[in-house]
Amino acid sequence: MGLAPDEARALARRPYDELVADLFASSAAYTPITTAHTVVSGDRYRAMKPTEQFRYRRAGREAQRRLNALWRQRLATTEGCLREKMALFWHGHFVAWTYWSNCTEQYLNTLREHALGDLGTLLKAVSRAPAMLAYLNNQMNRKDAPNENFAREVMELFTLGRGHYTEQDVHEAARAFTGWGFELGTAGFVFHEHQHDFGAKTFRGRTGNFAGDDILDMLLADRRTAEFITRKMYRWFVCPEVDEDFAARMADRFFTSGYDIADLMRFVLTSEHFRDAAMHGRRIKSPAELLCGLDKHFALRFEREEDPMFLQRMLGQVLLDPPNVSGWKEGEGWVDSNALMLRLKLPSALLNMGQLDWEEPGASTGDLDKMAAPDAPLRDAQGRLFRTAPDKAAFLAQLDPAITNEDLFDLLLQVEPSLVLRAGIGRGPLMERVLEILSSPEYQLC
Amino acid sequence: MRRRDFLRSTGLVTTSLLVPRFLHGMGGVLMLNGRKLVVVQLTGGNDGLNTIVPLRSDDYYRLRPKLAIARDLALPITDGVGLNPGMSALRPLFDDGRLCVINGVGYPDPDRSHFRSMDIWHTASGSDTFLDTGWLGRYLDARHTSPHDVVEFGGTLSLANKGERVKALAMNDPARFLQAAREPWFAKLASGGHAAEHQQLGYLYRTMAETYQSAGHIQERLKPRTTSVVFPKTAFATQLRHVSAFIQSGMETSVYYTSAGGFDTHVNQAVKHQKLWTEVGAGIAAFVDDLRAAGLGKEVLVMVFSEFGRRAKENASNGTDHGTAGPVLLIGEGLKKPGAFNALPSLTDLDGNGDLQFTIDFRRIYATLLKDWLGTEPGAVLGGRFDKLPVVG
Numbered sequence: 001m002g003l004a005p006d007e008a009r010a011l012a013r014r015p016y017d018e019l020v021a022d023l024f025a026s027s028a029a030y031t032p033i034t035t036a037h038t039v040v041s042g043d044r045y046r047a048m049k050p051t052e053q054f055r056y057r058r059a060g061r062e063a064q065r066r067l068n069a070l071w072r073q074r075l076a077t078t079e080g081c082l083r084e085k086m087a088l089f090w091h092g093h094f095v096a097w098t099y100w101s102n103c104t105e106q107y108l109n110t111l112r113e114h115a116l117g118d119l120g121t122l123l124k125a126v127s128r129a130p131a132m133l134a135y136l137n138n139q140m141n142r143k144d145a146p147n148e149n150f151a152r153e154v155m156e157l158f159t160l161g162r163g164h165y166t167e168q169d170v171h172e173a174a175r176a177f178t179g180w181g182f183e184l185g186t187a188g189f190v191f192h193e194h195q196h197d198f199g200a201k202t203f204r205g206r207t208g209n210f211a212g213d214d215i216l217d218m219l220l221a222d223r224r225t226a227e228f229i230t231r232k233m234y235r236w237f238v239c240p241e242v243d244e245d246f247a248a249r250m251a252d253r254f255f256t257s258g259y260d261i262a263d264l265m266r267f268v269l270t271s272e273h274f275r276d277a278a279m280h281g282r283r284i285k286s287p288a289e290l291l292c293g294l295d296k297h298f299a300l301r302f303e304r305e306e307d308p309m310f311l312q313r314m315l316g317q318v319l320l321d322p323p324n325v326s327g328w329k330e331g332e333g334w335v336d337s338n339a340l341m342l343r344l345k346l347p348s349a350l351l352n353m354g355q356l357d358w359e360e361p362g363a364s365t366g367d368l369d370k371m372a373a374p375d376a377p378l379r380d381a382q383g384r385l386f387r388t389a390p391d392k393a394a395f396l397a398q399l400d401p402a403i404t405n406e407d408l409f410d411l412l413l414q415v416e417p418s419l420v421l422r423a424g425i426g427r428g429p430l431m432e433r434v435l436e437i438l439s440s441p442e443y444q445l446c
Numbered sequence: 447m448r449r450r451d452f453l454r455s456t457g458l459v460t461t462s463l464l465v466p467r468f469l470h471g472m473g474g475v476l477m478l479n480g481r482k483l484v485v486v487q488l489t490g491g492n493d494g495l496n497t498i499v500p501l502r503s504d505d506y507y508r509l510r511p512k513l514a515i516a517r518d519l520a521l522p523i524t525d526g527v528g529l530n531p532g533m534s535a536l537r538p539l540f541d542d543g544r545l546c547v548i549n550g551v552g553y554p555d556p557d558r559s560h561f562r563s564m565d566i567w568h569t570a571s572g573s574d575t576f577l578d579t580g581w582l583g584r585y586l587d588a589r590h591t592s593p594h595d596v597v598e599f600g601g602t603l604s605l606a607n608k609g610e611r612v613k614a615l616a617m618n619d620p621a622r623f624l625q626a627a628r629e630p631w632f633a634k635l636a637s638g639g640h641a642a643e644h645q646q647l648g649y650l651y652r653t654m655a656e657t658y659q660s661a662g663h664i665q666e667r668l669k670p671r672t673t674s675v676v677f678p679k680t681a682f683a684t685q686l687r688h689v690s691a692f693i694q695s696g697m698e699t700s701v702y703y704t705s706a707g708g709f710d711t712h713v714n715q716a717v718k719h720q721k722l723w724t725e726v727g728a729g730i731a732a733f734v735d736d737l738r739a740a741g742l743g744k745e746v747l748v749m750v751f752s753e754f755g756r757r758a759k760e761n762a763s764n765g766t767d768h769g770t771a772g773p774v775l776l777i778g779e780g781l782k783k784p785g786a787f788n789a790l791p792s793l794t795d796l797d798g799n800g801d802l803q804f805t806i807d808f809r810r811i812y813a814t815l816l817k818d819w820l821g822t823e824p825g826a827v828l829g830g831r832f833d834k835l836p837v838v839g
Binding site: 240282323324326339340415420 | 629
């Protein structure tokens with residue numbers, strides 16, 4: 001997620017293998033992210049007075065924002081960053097969304113806890129997460145009225161990928177997941193025995209009295225799951241154009257290790273392929289990566305928690321609020337004409353205390369009950385879209401005042417600067433040159 | 447070895463022309479005819495049954511004891527069919543043959559998620575297929591034109607307008623957009639022309655160059671409206687006011703995309719829904735009046751859609767839940783069959799969820815608009831054959 005200049009310099013002096021070992025060591029510990037908001041049952045909510053309901057809903061939205069902010073801060077912290085970045089990957093893979101902050105919290109912590117563990121445990125835990133059960137309607141999946149949403153997505157998007165299962169497999173798997181539900185107040189998984197279909201199911205050519213976990217085990221036993229997920233990881237961590245040879249080696253490694261995520265990541269990060277300079281700067285930064293990188297440079301501290309969410313929305317990625325079950329459209333999908341102009345203006349706006357001459361958010365996208373929607377911030381009295389106090393001085397203090405443009409390119413960019421950028425960058429004050437580099441297409445790549 | 451030197455020494459760095467194709471001699475947008483399509487997206491799931499109201503249906507009044515629109519309050523348009531009382535500004539358009547209602551529009555195996563169903567409408571996919579390009583994006587691809595052939599108002603670009611090679615231009619306020627594109631640093635990088643880059647960097651510079659060129663094009667042509675129709679002050683009507691200025695300026699843009707939100711009426715729907723239609727109706731009426739005053743009424747067709755209609759039966763909170771099929775409105779002077787194109791869907795033959803069964807696949811309307819209005823072959827854009835409807839000429 002980027003490095004501050006001092007961090008980058010310190011790391012550059014140490015052997016690569018040691019850095020990778022450190023990366024894993026600093027991500028070994030897991031601590032949950034929590035907020036104090038209490039979610040109540042539907043009955044208790046309905047018993048509230050309207051004003052109480054209003055306050056309760058507002059507190060819920062604030063808790064959702066708090067989770068977004070707390071996770072964003074973890075993502076922008078170098079200590080433990082591998083765990084958080086893996087969790088971000090899993091968030092885009094095991095996509096879920098929920099209105100209730102305690103379920104969002106439980107879902108997020110499930111991803112973070114198992115981010116570097118084994119895939120089987122992660123898959124089974126996230127399949128039981130209330131956020132997932134609600135998002136894919138499994139709480140409505142009952143013996144007498146099966147709902148196939150989760151059963152389909154678990155195969156299409158989480159494990160095998162499209163084209164490797166039949167409609168019959170979807171029907172039968174759905175039966176195996178009947179009765180999987182949750183209790184709202186505790187955000188805990190509940191198995192409703194009376195709603196579960198205990199009959200025999202025929203799934204992918206085998207017949208048995210399968211329960212939900214049996215289906216997940218059978219999906220994990222198929223090598224395609226390893227192939228499907230490692231290809232996605234390759235595109236996410238290495239390069240959008242898949243090197244089939246290396247991807248096959250990743251799949252082998254993952255499958256043979258029994259889906260050990262940390263082992264796979266160590267394999268990738270220490271490989272010659274990953275270290276090859278030709279593979280650097282091949283990806284377009286996600287909005288989360290872009291914002292966290294700027295945060296690392298300038299220690300951005302937003303005064304209002306809705307402001308960074310607003311920025312995330314303008315850039316097209318609100319953490320914990322994915323667009324749909326297939327996740328964000330990564331890569332070139334992040335950037336259209338408007339988004340690119342915004343990205344290039346963003347560094348100077350952030351450093352200008354939020355003076356962003358940018359279009360106001362358009363017509364509301366509708367009363368969709370999404371956590372981001374109701375609180376679009378407005379310009380304050382000074383015409384600022386957001387309030388942040390960037391630490392320019394601390395950033396500049398990390399740079400040699402006589403630093404050359406070449407060294408700035410090396411420090412801030414992952415790619416060779418284009419001729420246009422080289423020619424365009426002036427001989428102005430240091431901060432101005434830094435801003436020009438941060439406001440370039442090159443800076444969008446990592 | 448420095449990373450950059452290494453990069454240069456590998457075969458990775460390739461030379462690619464960053465200037466988009468349309469700048470090489472083509473000049474501007476390829477024009478097939480002067481017609482414009484204006485899409486109006488109602489976000490949140492518009493309640494079709496309380497928009498085009500089946501006044502003679504006892505089932506309607508039985509399913510909606512609280513929410514049904516009273517027979518004497520609806521604005522009658524045909525025998526037994528009325529408009530939501532909020533749509534009074536659209537009523538005159540119906541009276542003089544500028545409004546066509548296509549009822550029961552949807553798709554097989556409907557999805558009741560806002561986001562998924564909107565994606566289905568945007569990408570023109572089946573409900574079991576995930577596409578990452580939109581129908582108007584592929585229209586751009588097929589026409590080999592520049593981004594500003596399709597302009598979306600409202601800030602961020604919808605999936606509908608993202609093609610494989612070309613993505614439409616999104617803006618909210620044209621003045622601000624043009625100002626941003628003119629900024630010296632942006633202009634300097636965007637007009638740099640040729641550079642040797644790898645693929646992703648090439649894509650970014652190409653996007654910049656296209657944005658810059660499109661902004662330049664718009665800048666050159668955009669003039670204030672010459673007409674004096676007063677648009678309502680809503681965000682939605684403002685989008686349409688910008689569209690009108692673009693069209694009156696003779697902009698080559700063939701498709702405009704606008705949206706209005708708030709249609710997710712789960713709770714206390716009656717007042718809210720009527721108010722939404724008052725705003726949307728007034729905006730559209732001002733827009734078509736404005737273009738008629740400019741003598742351009744015949745060139746413009748408006749299509750109004752929503753990602754789904756709502757459940758036939760009202761819920762316990764004086765609202766309605768996510769449903770399936772709904773009406774699509776076409777508004778303009780070039781209609782072949784104004785009025786109600788087809789009958790309302792049955793209120794007795796509901797699906798297992800208590801939802802309306804669709805009678806017209808929305809992709810048939812897309813096919814019709816592409817072929818009969820915009821003069822583009824729909825096959826490549828929609829990736830399948832969909833029979834056209836005889837609604838526009």
